[in-house]
Amino acid sequence: MKKTFARKYLGIPYAVYLVLFVIAPLVVLFYYAFTNSTGHFTLANLAGFFTDSNTIGTLIYSLCLAMVVTVACLVIAYPIAYVLARSKFKSKAVIVMLFVMPMWINFTLRLTALKEILNLIEGNLAYYPFLNSVIGMTYDFLPFMILPLYNTIVKLDGSLIEAAQDLGAGRRQTFFKITVPLSMPGVISGVSMVFLPAMTNYVVNDMLYNSTYIMGSLIGSYFSAYDWHNGSMIALILLAIIGVFTLLSGESEEDGRRGGALL
Amino acid sequence: MAEDYIIELKSITKTYDDNGFTAVEDFNLKVKRGEFVTFLGPSGCGKTTTLRMIAGFELPTSGEILLNGKNIAQLPPNKRPINTVFQRYALFPHMNIYENIAFGLKLKKLPADEIKKKVSHVLEMVDLEGFENRKVSTLSGGQQQRIAIARALVNEPEILLLDEPLGALDLKMRKEMQLELKNMHDKLGITFIYVTHDQEEALTMSDKIVVMSNGKTQQIGTPEDIYNEPKNAFVADFIGESNIFKGIMTGTKKVRFAGGEFECMDDVPEGTLVDVVVRPEDVIMTKKGEGIIDGKVTSVIFKGIHYEITVESGKNEMLIQSTKSATVGDTIGMTLEPDGIHIMIAEDHTTRFEAEIASDLTLTYSDHTIHCDLTKVIPGSKIKDGVLYDAQNEPVDIEKTKILVSIEPGDIELSDDEEAGLTSGRIVNLIYKGDHYSYVVRTIHGHDLIVDDEYLWNMDDQVGLILPEDKMTFAVKK
Numbered sequence: 001m002k003k004t005f006a007r008k009y010l011g012i013p014y015a016v017y018l019v020l021f022v023i024a025p026l027v028v029l030f031y032y033a034f035t036n037s038t039g040h041f042t043l044a045n046l047a048g049f050f051t052d053s054n055t056i057g058t059l060i061y062s063l064c065l066a067m068v069v070t071v072a073c074l075v076i077a078y079p080i081a082y083v084l085a086r087s088k089f090k091s092k093a094v095i096v097m098l099f100v101m102p103m104w105i106n107f108t109l110r111l112t113a114l115k116e117i118l119n120l121i122e123g124n125l126a127y128y129p130f131l132n133s134v135i136g137m138t139y140d141f142l143p144f145m146i147l148p149l150y151n152t153i154v155k156l157d158g159s160l161i162e163a164a165q166d167l168g169a170g171r172r173q174t175f176f177k178i179t180v181p182l183s184m185p186g187v188i189s190g191v192s193m194v195f196l197p198a199m200t201n202y203v204v205n206d207m208l209y210n211s212t213y214i215m216g217s218l219i220g221s222y223f224s225a226y227d228w229h230n231g232s233m234i235a236l237i238l239l240a241i242i243g244v245f246t247l248l249s250g251e252s253e254e255d256g257r258r259g260g261a262l263l
Numbered sequence: 264m265a266e267d268y269i270i271e272l273k274s275i276t277k278t279y280d281d282n283g284f285t286a287v288e289d290f291n292l293k294v295k296r297g298e299f300v301t302f303l304g305p306s307g308c309g310k311t312t313t314l315r316m317i318a319g320f321e322l323p324t325s326g327e328i329l330l331n332g333k334n335i336a337q338l339p340p341n342k343r344p345i346n347t348v349f350q351r352y353a354l355f356p357h358m359n360i361y362e363n364i365a366f367g368l369k370l371k372k373l374p375a376d377e378i379k380k381k382v383s384h385v386l387e388m389v390d391l392e393g394f395e396n397r398k399v400s401t402l403s404g405g406q407q408q409r410i411a412i413a414r415a416l417v418n419e420p421e422i423l424l425l426d427e428p429l430g431a432l433d434l435k436m437r438k439e440m441q442l443e444l445k446n447m448h449d450k451l452g453i454t455f456i457y458v459t460h461d462q463e464e465a466l467t468m469s470d471k472i473v474v475m476s477n478g479k480t481q482q483i484g485t486p487e488d489i490y491n492e493p494k495n496a497f498v499a500d501f502i503g504e505s506n507i508f509k510g511i512m513t514g515t516k517k518v519r520f521a522g523g524e525f526e527c528m529d530d531v532p533e534g535t536l537v538d539v540v541v542r543p544e545d546v547i548m549t550k551k552g553e554g555i556i557d558g559k560v561t562s563v564i565f566k567g568i569h570y571e572i573t574v575e576s577g578k579n580e581m582l583i584q585s586t587k588s589a590t591v592g593d594t595i596g597m598t599l600e601p602d603g604i605h606i607m608i609a610e611d612h613t614t615r616f617e618a619e620i621a622s623d624l625t626l627t628y629s630d631h632t633i634h635c636d637l638t639k640v641i642p643g644s645k646i647k648d649g650v651l652y653d654a655q656n657e658p659v660d661i662e663k664t665k666i667l668v669s670i671e672p673g674d675i676e677l678s679d680d681e682e683a684g685l686t687s688g689r690i691v692n693l694i695y696k697g698d699h700y701s702y703v704v705r706t707i708h709g710h711d712l713i714v715d716d717e718y719l720w721n722m723d724d725q726v727g728l729i730l731p732e733d734k735m736t737f738a739v740k741k
Contacts, residue, residue, distance in 0.1 A: 088281075157351075157353065159349050159351060160353050160355060162318075162347075163354075165319075165320075165340040166319075166340050166345075167370065167414070168371060168418070170339075173370065181357045182355075182356070182357055
């Protein structure tokens with residue numbers, strides 16, 4: 001009896017943490033999103049978002065950018081993760097580290113370097129703002145795609161691959177019928193770790209002189225103009241998009257039966 | 264006639280590139296169509312590697328695998344008319360039962376209704392009708408195993424490979440599945456190649472057993488042959504319980520071991536050193552002095568259908584299984600019928616290695632110095648001013664001359680200290696031989712040494728091997 005009581009107390013710090021850093025900010029966010037500057041309840045912020053062609057444009061632009069970045073990351077990361085995971089090379093962890101190592105370098109430094117390289121190639125960054133953002137974000141987020149993919153593929157039961165071959169599947173058939181479906185949990189966690197930041201991380205845009213707003217920059221601009229109400233509403237809408245996406249991916253992960261691909 | 268055999272393995276050897284380990288050495292086997300063949304041996308004996316080479320997951324370093332007379336050794340697994348039941352089932356978790364079983368048929372592009380018919384037929388065969396839409400994760404281990412078997416059989420392979428398929432099941436389930444597999448084999452007429460470390464399973468199910476140890480075939484034969492006429496001490500020890508003694512032939516069909524002289528069935532020349540195998544159930548207990556040897560009963564255990572009695576006779580220990588009991592502490596007599604004694608000519612277990620002659624005329628082997636009088640090894644030679652001259656008074660080319668050193672198993676000492684001796688190694692096998700243990704020690708250089716020692720060491724113990732110089736014999740390598 002006493003023991004269970006004592007164990008309960010262990011949860012207190014986490015409860016406090018949850019209240020302070022998760023629930024309280026959410027309440028504040030909700031409050032600001034649904035009030036106006038005089039403190040009265042209003043739906044004008046919500047309506048404003050969906051009627052303003054600028055914000056809708058930003059949403060579409062962000063979605064496009066995030067999608068292109070995610071696909072680019074996936075296309076680059078999957079072969080790398082696959083080759084690394086299936087190779088017989090003994091110190092593959094070292095090579096994985098090599099791909100992850102750029103994360104240890106300050107990312108403004110990395111982006112500055114990238115900016116100079118792109119400048120050299122393109123002549124003027126202003127010519128290809130969208131492309132530059134895609135390159136910058138892909139470069140930045142690639143490790144977040146490689147790691148979960150690598151972790152999933154490396155844990156793939158080798159006997160399943162052998163079973164497929166044994167039943168008559170060639171290398172290509174084995175890859176598409178067994179390896180790809182079974183690495184879906186990794187794909188999903190990789191995608192959710194790249195897609196969402198790609199919609200909001202406007203630092204990359206700023207540093208590469210892409211002046212088009214994405215969702216993050218929109219929120220930032222409202223907040224820096226002390227318009228907490230509209231900024232909060234946009235943040236809330238983003239949250240809803242993220243929520244829906246996570247829910248969907250969570251469900252398909254259950255289908256895949258094998259979870260645990262996160263970092 | 265080659266046509267009689269569905270598959271033939273010809274001097275198959277598998278050596279791994281990365282560590283030079285030889286998993287299978289010079290493996291030869293012919294399997295008749297429809298036969299139930301079992302590879303039996305302790306873990307690490309190479310049985311699974313051999314199976315994987317037949318399946319195509321691993322390619323032999325050398326040798327041929329002839330399927331219906333055609334060499335398939337280098338063919339990928341998907342090009343072989345052979346299917347495998349894996350140890351951990353290897354069912355695809357993202358597919359339901361129907362999709363799992365239909366996987367191979369769909370690849371063959373069979374029409375959908377034919378696939379459906381075949382799947383339900385094979386599900387019926389494994390007693391799991393109506394399981395088509397179940398998920399893999401909802402099935403018990405035994406059910407998953409049946410699905411794995413169904414998935415392999417539905418492709419109608421020429422050979423079905425089974426890699427310890429019952430290893431993950433509990434005892435009762437295992438017994439049931441043994442019978443079912445055997446029935447399935449009889450009904451389908453497909454050739455089964457089965458891998459197990461369970462000797463009882465092998466004896467129950469097989470038409471032919473291949474006993475393997477340390478990558479080598481020890482004996483190939485029917486279960487009866489292998490149980491009744493084990494070819495060597497390893498097989499005798501591995502299959503069933505047995506007493507193994509060192510003996511010597513003392514006359515026509517007479518052998519002396521365990522302190523007594525017995526009549527036997529095998530006609531081996533007098534003076535030959537032999538290993539004698541006595542099954543515990545073949546020992547006949549008599550009153551003290553009425554048997555050939557006497558011994559003191561040290562333990563009696565009731566085992567349900569028989570008693571297991573341990574008797575100490577001099578330095579030897581004899582295990583007896585009998586329906587009669589005995590009293591601990593009593594002295595009893597023991598005798599054996601001639602057909603209860605199995606004689607195996609003792610293998611040559613002498614350790615031999617090559618040593619080089621150093622400039623100071625000592626021998627060296629892997630950085631160790633061995634002292635020996637070279638003038639006695641090379642007839643008529645002499646040493647003058649530190650130079651070795653042969654009988655013709657010519658200086659011996661010590662770089663080209665190698666000395667063969669040999670030492671008997673009983674003269675090698677084992678030590679806890681790995682640095683203590685000439686070399687060190689790991690115990691990979693041990694057999695109790697009445698009054699001592701016979702060990703196989705795999706040295707760090709990958710050689711297997713036979714060492715006799717009266718003390719008990721454990722499998723996988725790391726030991727130093729002390730080779731006393733005074734017990735060594737030397738010869739010039741020609």
